[in-house]
Amino acid sequence: MGNKPKKLKLKTHKATASRIHVTGRGKLLRMYGGRSHFRRRKAVSTKRKYEQKQKVSPFDTSRIRALIPYSRS
Numbered sequence: 001m002g003n004k005p006k007k008l009k010l011k012t013h014k015a016t017a018s019r020i021h022v023t024g025r026g027k028l029l030r031m032y033g034g035r036s037h038f039r040r041r042k043a044v045s046t047k048r049k050y051e052q053k054q055k056v057s058p059f060d061t062s063r064i065r066a067l068i069p070y071s072r073s
Contacts, residue, residue, distance in 0.1 A: 013067035020064055021053060022071040028056035028064055 021029045035050040056064060065071070 010069040012070060016064060016067040017071070020056065020068065020071075022068070024072065026072045028061055029053040030056050 032050045
């Protein structure tokens with residue numbers, strides 16, 4: 001039996017994994033920031049916007065995919 005070097009497992013960045021949702025096709029979605037801050041004084045249409053997920057910027061996708069390596073990609 002040869003002395004093959006073991007392949008190391010990559011660690012998932014748990015904070016990123018909890019904030020980012022990966023769709024079935026591999027797109028990255030995130031929630032809007034500031035959802036719970038000064039909620040009473042915001043307009044209803046603004047508050048409705050916070051309930052929906054937004055696509056992650058294409059410039060950030062490669063960086064985020066490196067942080068969550070075992071997600072659908």
